[in-house]
Amino acid sequence: MSIEVLILLVIFVGLLVLNVPVAVCIGLAATATILSLGDGSAGYVMAQRTSAGIASFPLLAIPFFVLAGVLMGEGGMSRRLTNFAAAMVGRLPGGLAYVNTLTCMMFGAVSGSAAAAVSSIGGSLIPEMERKGYKREFAVALTATSATTGLLIPPSNIMIVFAVVAGNVSVAALFMAGVIPGIVTGLLIMAVSLMLSMRSGALQADAGEIELPPFGRSLGGALPSLLLIIIVLGGILGGVFSATEASAIAVAYAFILGVVIYREIPLSHLPEILLRAAKTTAVVMLLVGASQAMSWVLAYERVPDLVSSAMIGLSDNPIVILLLINVLLLIVGTFMDMTPAVLIFTPIFLPVVMKLGMDPVQFGIVLIANLCIGLCTPPVGACMFVSCSVGRTSISRVIAPMIPFFFAMLAALLLVTYWPALSTALPRWLGLM
Secondary structure, three states, X not given: OOHHHHHHHHHHHHHHHOOOOHHHHHHHHHHHHHHHOOXXXXXXXXXXXXXXXXXXXXXXXXXXXXXHHHHHHHOOHHHHHHHHHHHHHOOOOXXXXXXXXXXXXXXXXXXXXXXXXXXXXHHHHHHHHHHOOOOHHHHHHHHHHHHHHHHOOOOOHHHHHHHHHHOOOOHHHHHHHOHHHHHHHHHHHHHHHHHHHHHHOHHHHHOOOOOOOOXXXXXXXXXXXXXXXXXXXXXXXXXXXXXXXXXXXXHHHHHHHHHHHOOOOOXXXXXXXXXXXXXXXXXXXXXXXXXXXXXXXHHHOOHHHHHHHHHHHHOOOHHHHHHHHHHHHHHHHHHOOHHHHHHHHHHHHHHHHHHOOOOHHHHHHHHHHHHHHHOOOOOOOHHHHHHHHHHOOOHHHHHHHHHHHHHHHHHHHHHHHHOOHHHHHHHHHOOOO
């Protein structure tokens, strides 16, 4: 390991331990490393790399999808999707747990935010599940893990980030590659919730006690929200517009839906909504720009090549190497948010898996599925914190009920890792790969 790489790691990890914002950690570590190279124009190099990192046409989709997600979250979508999910699966034994998972999957996919899904869905369903005999901690754990499935089911901002960092990866292919893994993860979470409900007795408690809305009326209420996914994916797959153009159309559609059709967003609230979307976008773009500067430093020091050679040297068995990469990413996900983790570790691990013959699209889904688990683990798991806050309980009390759902998510991760067709069959069938 060169002295420059050591400087990069020490400064980055040191600042991270001091709870400095991740984007600042990345930027300062990259700047210090460039200075250690003896280049007096470190400021110019950082500015150039940062600006070049965000000067990407696909990245324009992020602010639009963020704004569309905020509009959909404020537009009364969660209640209508909950009614639709209840009409679909509420009659099944343990149906309220399925309603929670299915609603989180749909809301997370449409809004593009797992944390928003936890907040919107958990606020209504966690108390309802408790009233029907489920333990509060079980409902909190179920909501937190179910919400992450929306990051695999398109449209997804994190897939756009991965496509930009990986280079020459189709956003449309990534979108379609996440559909089946997202659904499989949701089904595994439902299976675990069924077993736990049977053991606790809540299965019998809620059977026949859920007031179900008529299917036709609930479908009519939820259909305008679900059409967003159809419009976005249909337009992209049909070649009508690109992913970036689809994001702008999503904003226009979400505005019409929330303001005109559902009439739950007063025009006076639009400035606040725009400000929230702008703040979220600013954080993401700063992370992207700073991470691109760090990626340049890593490439200059040939870190990806060194990591690739070291891993291949450990074993020539792809199963072992992929397992090692997943373990490392699981550890990273416990203390780093998803976006910076994708930005930092994609350039490091992508060359390794490509040497093993893994398609970059499959690796993108593996990476996202892996880091979704980190959203539900302390110390920085956003979904866990939000779910505990909404459910008014402590993290220490949720850890034990969360463990079975971790195993469900790990099972889905192993399937995506070692069964390439699970993520690549659909985009190949559609001619996207």
